[in-house]
Amino acid sequence: MRILMIAQSPIAGDSRILREATALAAAGHTLHVIGRDVPDGFSVGPGVTVESVSRSSGLRTGSGGLAVGHGRNGPKVLVKRFGRWLLLPEHRSRTEKQWRIAAAPVVAAAGPFDAVHAHDFNTLELAAEYAAKWSAALVYDSHELWFDRALPGRPTPLWRARGRRYEVSLAAKARVVFTVSDGIAERLRSRGLADVRVIRNTFPRADDVPAAPDRPEGLLYAGRIGAGRDLPTVVAAARQLAPFRTVLMGSVDPNYRLDLGPVETVAERPIEEVDETLRTYGISLVTLTNTCENHRLALPNKLFHAVRAGVPVIAADLPELRAVVTHYKLGGLYEPGNPQSLTAAVRGVIENYPTYTDGVRTAATELNWEHDASTLVTAYSDL
Numbered sequence: 001m002r003i004l005m006i007a008q009s010p011i012a013g014d015s016r017i018l019r020e021a022t023a024l025a026a027a028g029h030t031l032h033v034i035g036r037d038v039p040d041g042f043s044v045g046p047g048v049t050v051e052s053v054s055r056s057s058g059l060r061t062g063s064g065g066l067a068v069g070h071g072r073n074g075p076k077v078l079v080k081r082f083g084r085w086l087l088l089p090e091h092r093s094r095t096e097k098q099w100r101i102a103a104a105p106v107v108a109a110a111g112p113f114d115a116v117h118a119h120d121f122n123t124l125e126l127a128a129e130y131a132a133k134w135s136a137a138l139v140y141d142s143h144e145l146w147f148d149r150a151l152p153g154r155p156t157p158l159w160r161a162r163g164r165r166y167e168v169s170l171a172a173k174a175r176v177v178f179t180v181s182d183g184i185a186e187r188l189r190s191r192g193l194a195d196v197r198v199i200r201n202t203f204p205r206a207d208d209v210p211a212a213p214d215r216p217e218g219l220l221y222a223g224r225i226g227a228g229r230d231l232p233t234v235v236a237a238a239r240q241l242a243p244f245r246t247v248l249m250g251s252v253d254p255n256y257r258l259d260l261g262p263v264e265t266v267a268e269r270p271i272e273e274v275d276e277t278l279r280t281y282g283i284s285l286v287t288l289t290n291t292c293e294n295h296r297l298a299l300p301n302k303l304f305h306a307v308r309a310g311v312p313v314i315a316a317d318l319p320e321l322r323a324v325v326t327h328y329k330l331g332g333l334y335e336p337g338n339p340q341s342l343t344a345a346v347r348g349v350i351e352n353y354p355t356y357t358d359g360v361r362t363a364a365t366e367l368n369w370e371h372d373a374s375t376l377v378t379a380y381s382d383l
Contacts (some may be wrong), residue, residue: 012299216282226253
C-alpha cells in the first residue's frame with residue numbers, strides 16, 4: 001500500500017512515528033510522512049520519504065535553557081503572564097489550524113494514497129478530508145487522550161466537551177484506531193469507537209544488555225523538562241536523598257522555571273545513546289502529575305526505554321503505570337506531589353535492586369517493539 005502519515009510533531013524526534021513508518025516499510029509498504037521541523041537531509045530509511053511544513057512559534061519566548069529560580073516579578077510581568085494564561089487556549093487552536101491550512105496543498109500534491117494515517121487529533125480533520133477525496137482507508141493514531149490532557153492556560157470545559165464529540169465523529173470514519181495504552185483504548189471504546197488496538201511506545205530489544213551492578217549510582221530523568229512532569233517533587237526528594245545523585249537530561253520547555261537545588265543536569269543525548277546513560281545511573285524516573293485523565297492512563301516512552309536498557313524505574317502511582325510496573329515488577333511507585341513517598345520508593349528500589357533488575361530483564365521479552373509492531377503490521381494487512 002501507499003501510505004501517507006500526517007503529524008504536527010517534529011518528525012525527527014518522534015520515535016513512535018519513526019518506528020511505525022520503518023515497520024510498515026519493512027513489511028513492504030511505501031510511506032510518505034508530512035510533519036514539521038524536519039532537518040535538511042533527514043532520512044528515515046528505505047521506503048520512507050519525509051516532507052516538512054513549518055508551524056508558528058506564537059506566544060513562546062525564551063531561549064530554551066533551564067532557568068534556576070522563579071524569574072522576574074512585578075506588575076508588568078504579572079499582567080503579561082495573566083494575558084498569556086487567558087489567550088493560550090485560543091492561540092493553541094489557531095496555531096494548529098494554521099498548520100493544517102498550510103499543509104493541505106502539500107498533502108494534495110503528494111497524493112493520492114491508499115491509506116491516510118493521522119497522528120493525533122490535530123491532524124485527523126485534514127486526514128479524514130483527503131482519505132474521503134481519494135477513497136483511501138483512514139487510520140487514526142491517538143498518541144494521547146487529546147481532550148483530557150493537562151494544558152497551560154485558562155480552563156476550557158466547553159472546548160473539551162465539544163472536542164470529544166468531534167473527535168469521535170471523525171474517528172468513527174477510520175478503519176482502525178491505534179492508541180498507546182489499554183486505559184486509553186477502553187476510554188475511546190466507551191465513547192463509541194469500535195476497533196481500537198493498542199500499540200505501546202516500546203523500543204526494539206537491545207542486542208546485548210550488560211549485567212546490572214549490585215547497587216545503582218543515581219536517579220536519571222531522561223525526557224522533556226517542563227510542567228506536568230512532577231519535577232518539583234523530584235527536586236524536593238533529591239534534597240532528602242543526597243548524596244545519592246538525582247540527574248535531569250532533556251530539552252526544556254520555553255518559559256519553564258525550576259529551582260534545581262541539589263539536582264544535576266547533563267546534556268541531552270540522541271535517543272540511541274540514552275540506554276548507556278540510564279545504565280550509568282541505574283534507576284529511571286517516570287514522573288507525571290496526577291492532574292488529568294490523560295496522565296492517569298498514560299504509559300510514557302521513558303518507561304519502555306528503561307526496560308530496553310535493563311534499568312528499574314521509579315514511576316508515578318497512576319492507574320496505567322501502576323498496572324504495568326507491578327505486573328512486571330519493574331520498580332517502585334510513588335504518590336505524585338509527595339516527596340516523602342518518592343524518597344521512600346527510591347530507597348525501596350535500592351534495597352531490592354537485584355529483584356527489580358531481574359523483573360526488568362524478564363519483561364523485555366514482551367515489552368518490546370517487535371511485539372507491538374506486529375499489531376501495526378497485522379492491522380495494515382487487514383486493510
